[in-house]
């Protein structure tokens with residue numbers, strides 16, 4: 335009986351909130367305040383900073399054992415594959431994406447489908463690592479998501495009918511989109527996948543109302559960024575200043591650094607934070623140098639796409655560690671001062687705390703045992719070169735198994751404990767508070 339009562343109470347409160355709020359268009363302010371308004375979820379990461387912290391207290395450590403299913407919704411039979419989406423909730427409707435670039439609107443009270451949109455994907459799409467989608471964005475009367483043929487699709491949130499569809503990149507060149515876009519100041523911000531196929535990673539902004547491209551920022555050193563204004567394409571600076579500084583020859587032209595996991599946004603510093611994937615090709619012997627801005631975190635100006643700062647976690651990445659894991663923003667006290675920090679748990683085995691105003695390294699520490707890829711680490715790691723040969727063979731023959739082994743749940747921020755939480759591999763969730771404030775290099 336207790337479990338039934340619990341289920342009914344949650345459903346009733348969700349209905350009451352939906353009715354009391356009334357349906358309205360999602361605004362920029364709704365998105366920025368998302369983490370403070372538990373009656374809806376209108377951003378990926380439950381807030382643009384990606385903290386994934388809910389202030390709701392109905393569900394807690396005392397009663398979580400009584401949680402039970404109220405309804406279930408199947409994404410289909412022949413198209414199951416991986417489902418990695420974070421749903422959005424608005425006015426009693428759940429918007430959730432599924433594999434093969436599909437999206438559903440579902441009544442959260444009953445589990446009934448309201449509408450479905452199924453992108454008509456061409457033959458020859460090139461998703462490297464399953465046909466997943468990680469979520470949608472919502473703005474005004476639209477719900478927006480990316481597709482495996484590298485398009486952005488904006489649908490009417492009430493009917494599921496397309497309002498505009500824009501090509502972000504050429505799927506035949508290896509591009510795809512699997513990450514959730516975000517909406518910042520009326521612009522839809524998206525990354526791309528495809529680093530395994532020698533694409534050039536990028537972050538782009540589109541006008542949410544019209545779908546017009548506003549700016550584009552390549553994530554590989556040497557490529558020009560552009561802003562688009564009044565029908566004109568205007569140069570906005572080369573990423574990294576010039577080509578060939580950290581890449582040999584012309585290898586920067588196909589440098590990878592895909593922004594495949596999406597980004598976060600910090601309104602405090604007005605910065606987008608995107609991680610970048612492995613440099614291309616995988617064989618690091620072919621590309622001596624740091625290979626910027628692969629396997630890095632980038633802070634980007636949301637108004638024109640300029641790069642504010644970068645921090646590379648794995649120079650000359652020869653292990654496919656990537657550097658895409660989300661950078662979440664938070665403040666903490668140290669020596670009587672408030673530090674504007676951001677943290678990320680990298681697939682190279684280290685947890686990093688950075689100054690999010692300028693990208694300065696504050697501290698880092700290993701969160702897994704037996705890290706063998708580096709010899710020493712002062713601020714920047716010095717890698718063990720002989721290990722690359724062995725790892726390259728493993729990568730080429732065991733890619734799928736390896737990816738699963740390294741994957742983990744997203745980082746979150748415990749507002750009550752003042753502590754970033756994460757789950758490395760198959761281990762229990764860790765709280766990194768002591769190391770964030772008092773950590774030292776090991």
Ligand SMILES: [Ca+2]
Nearest residue numbers: 368371374375
């Ligand atoms: Ca909210």
Ligand SMILES: [Ca+2]
Nearest residue numbers: 611612654656
């Ligand atoms: Ca990769």
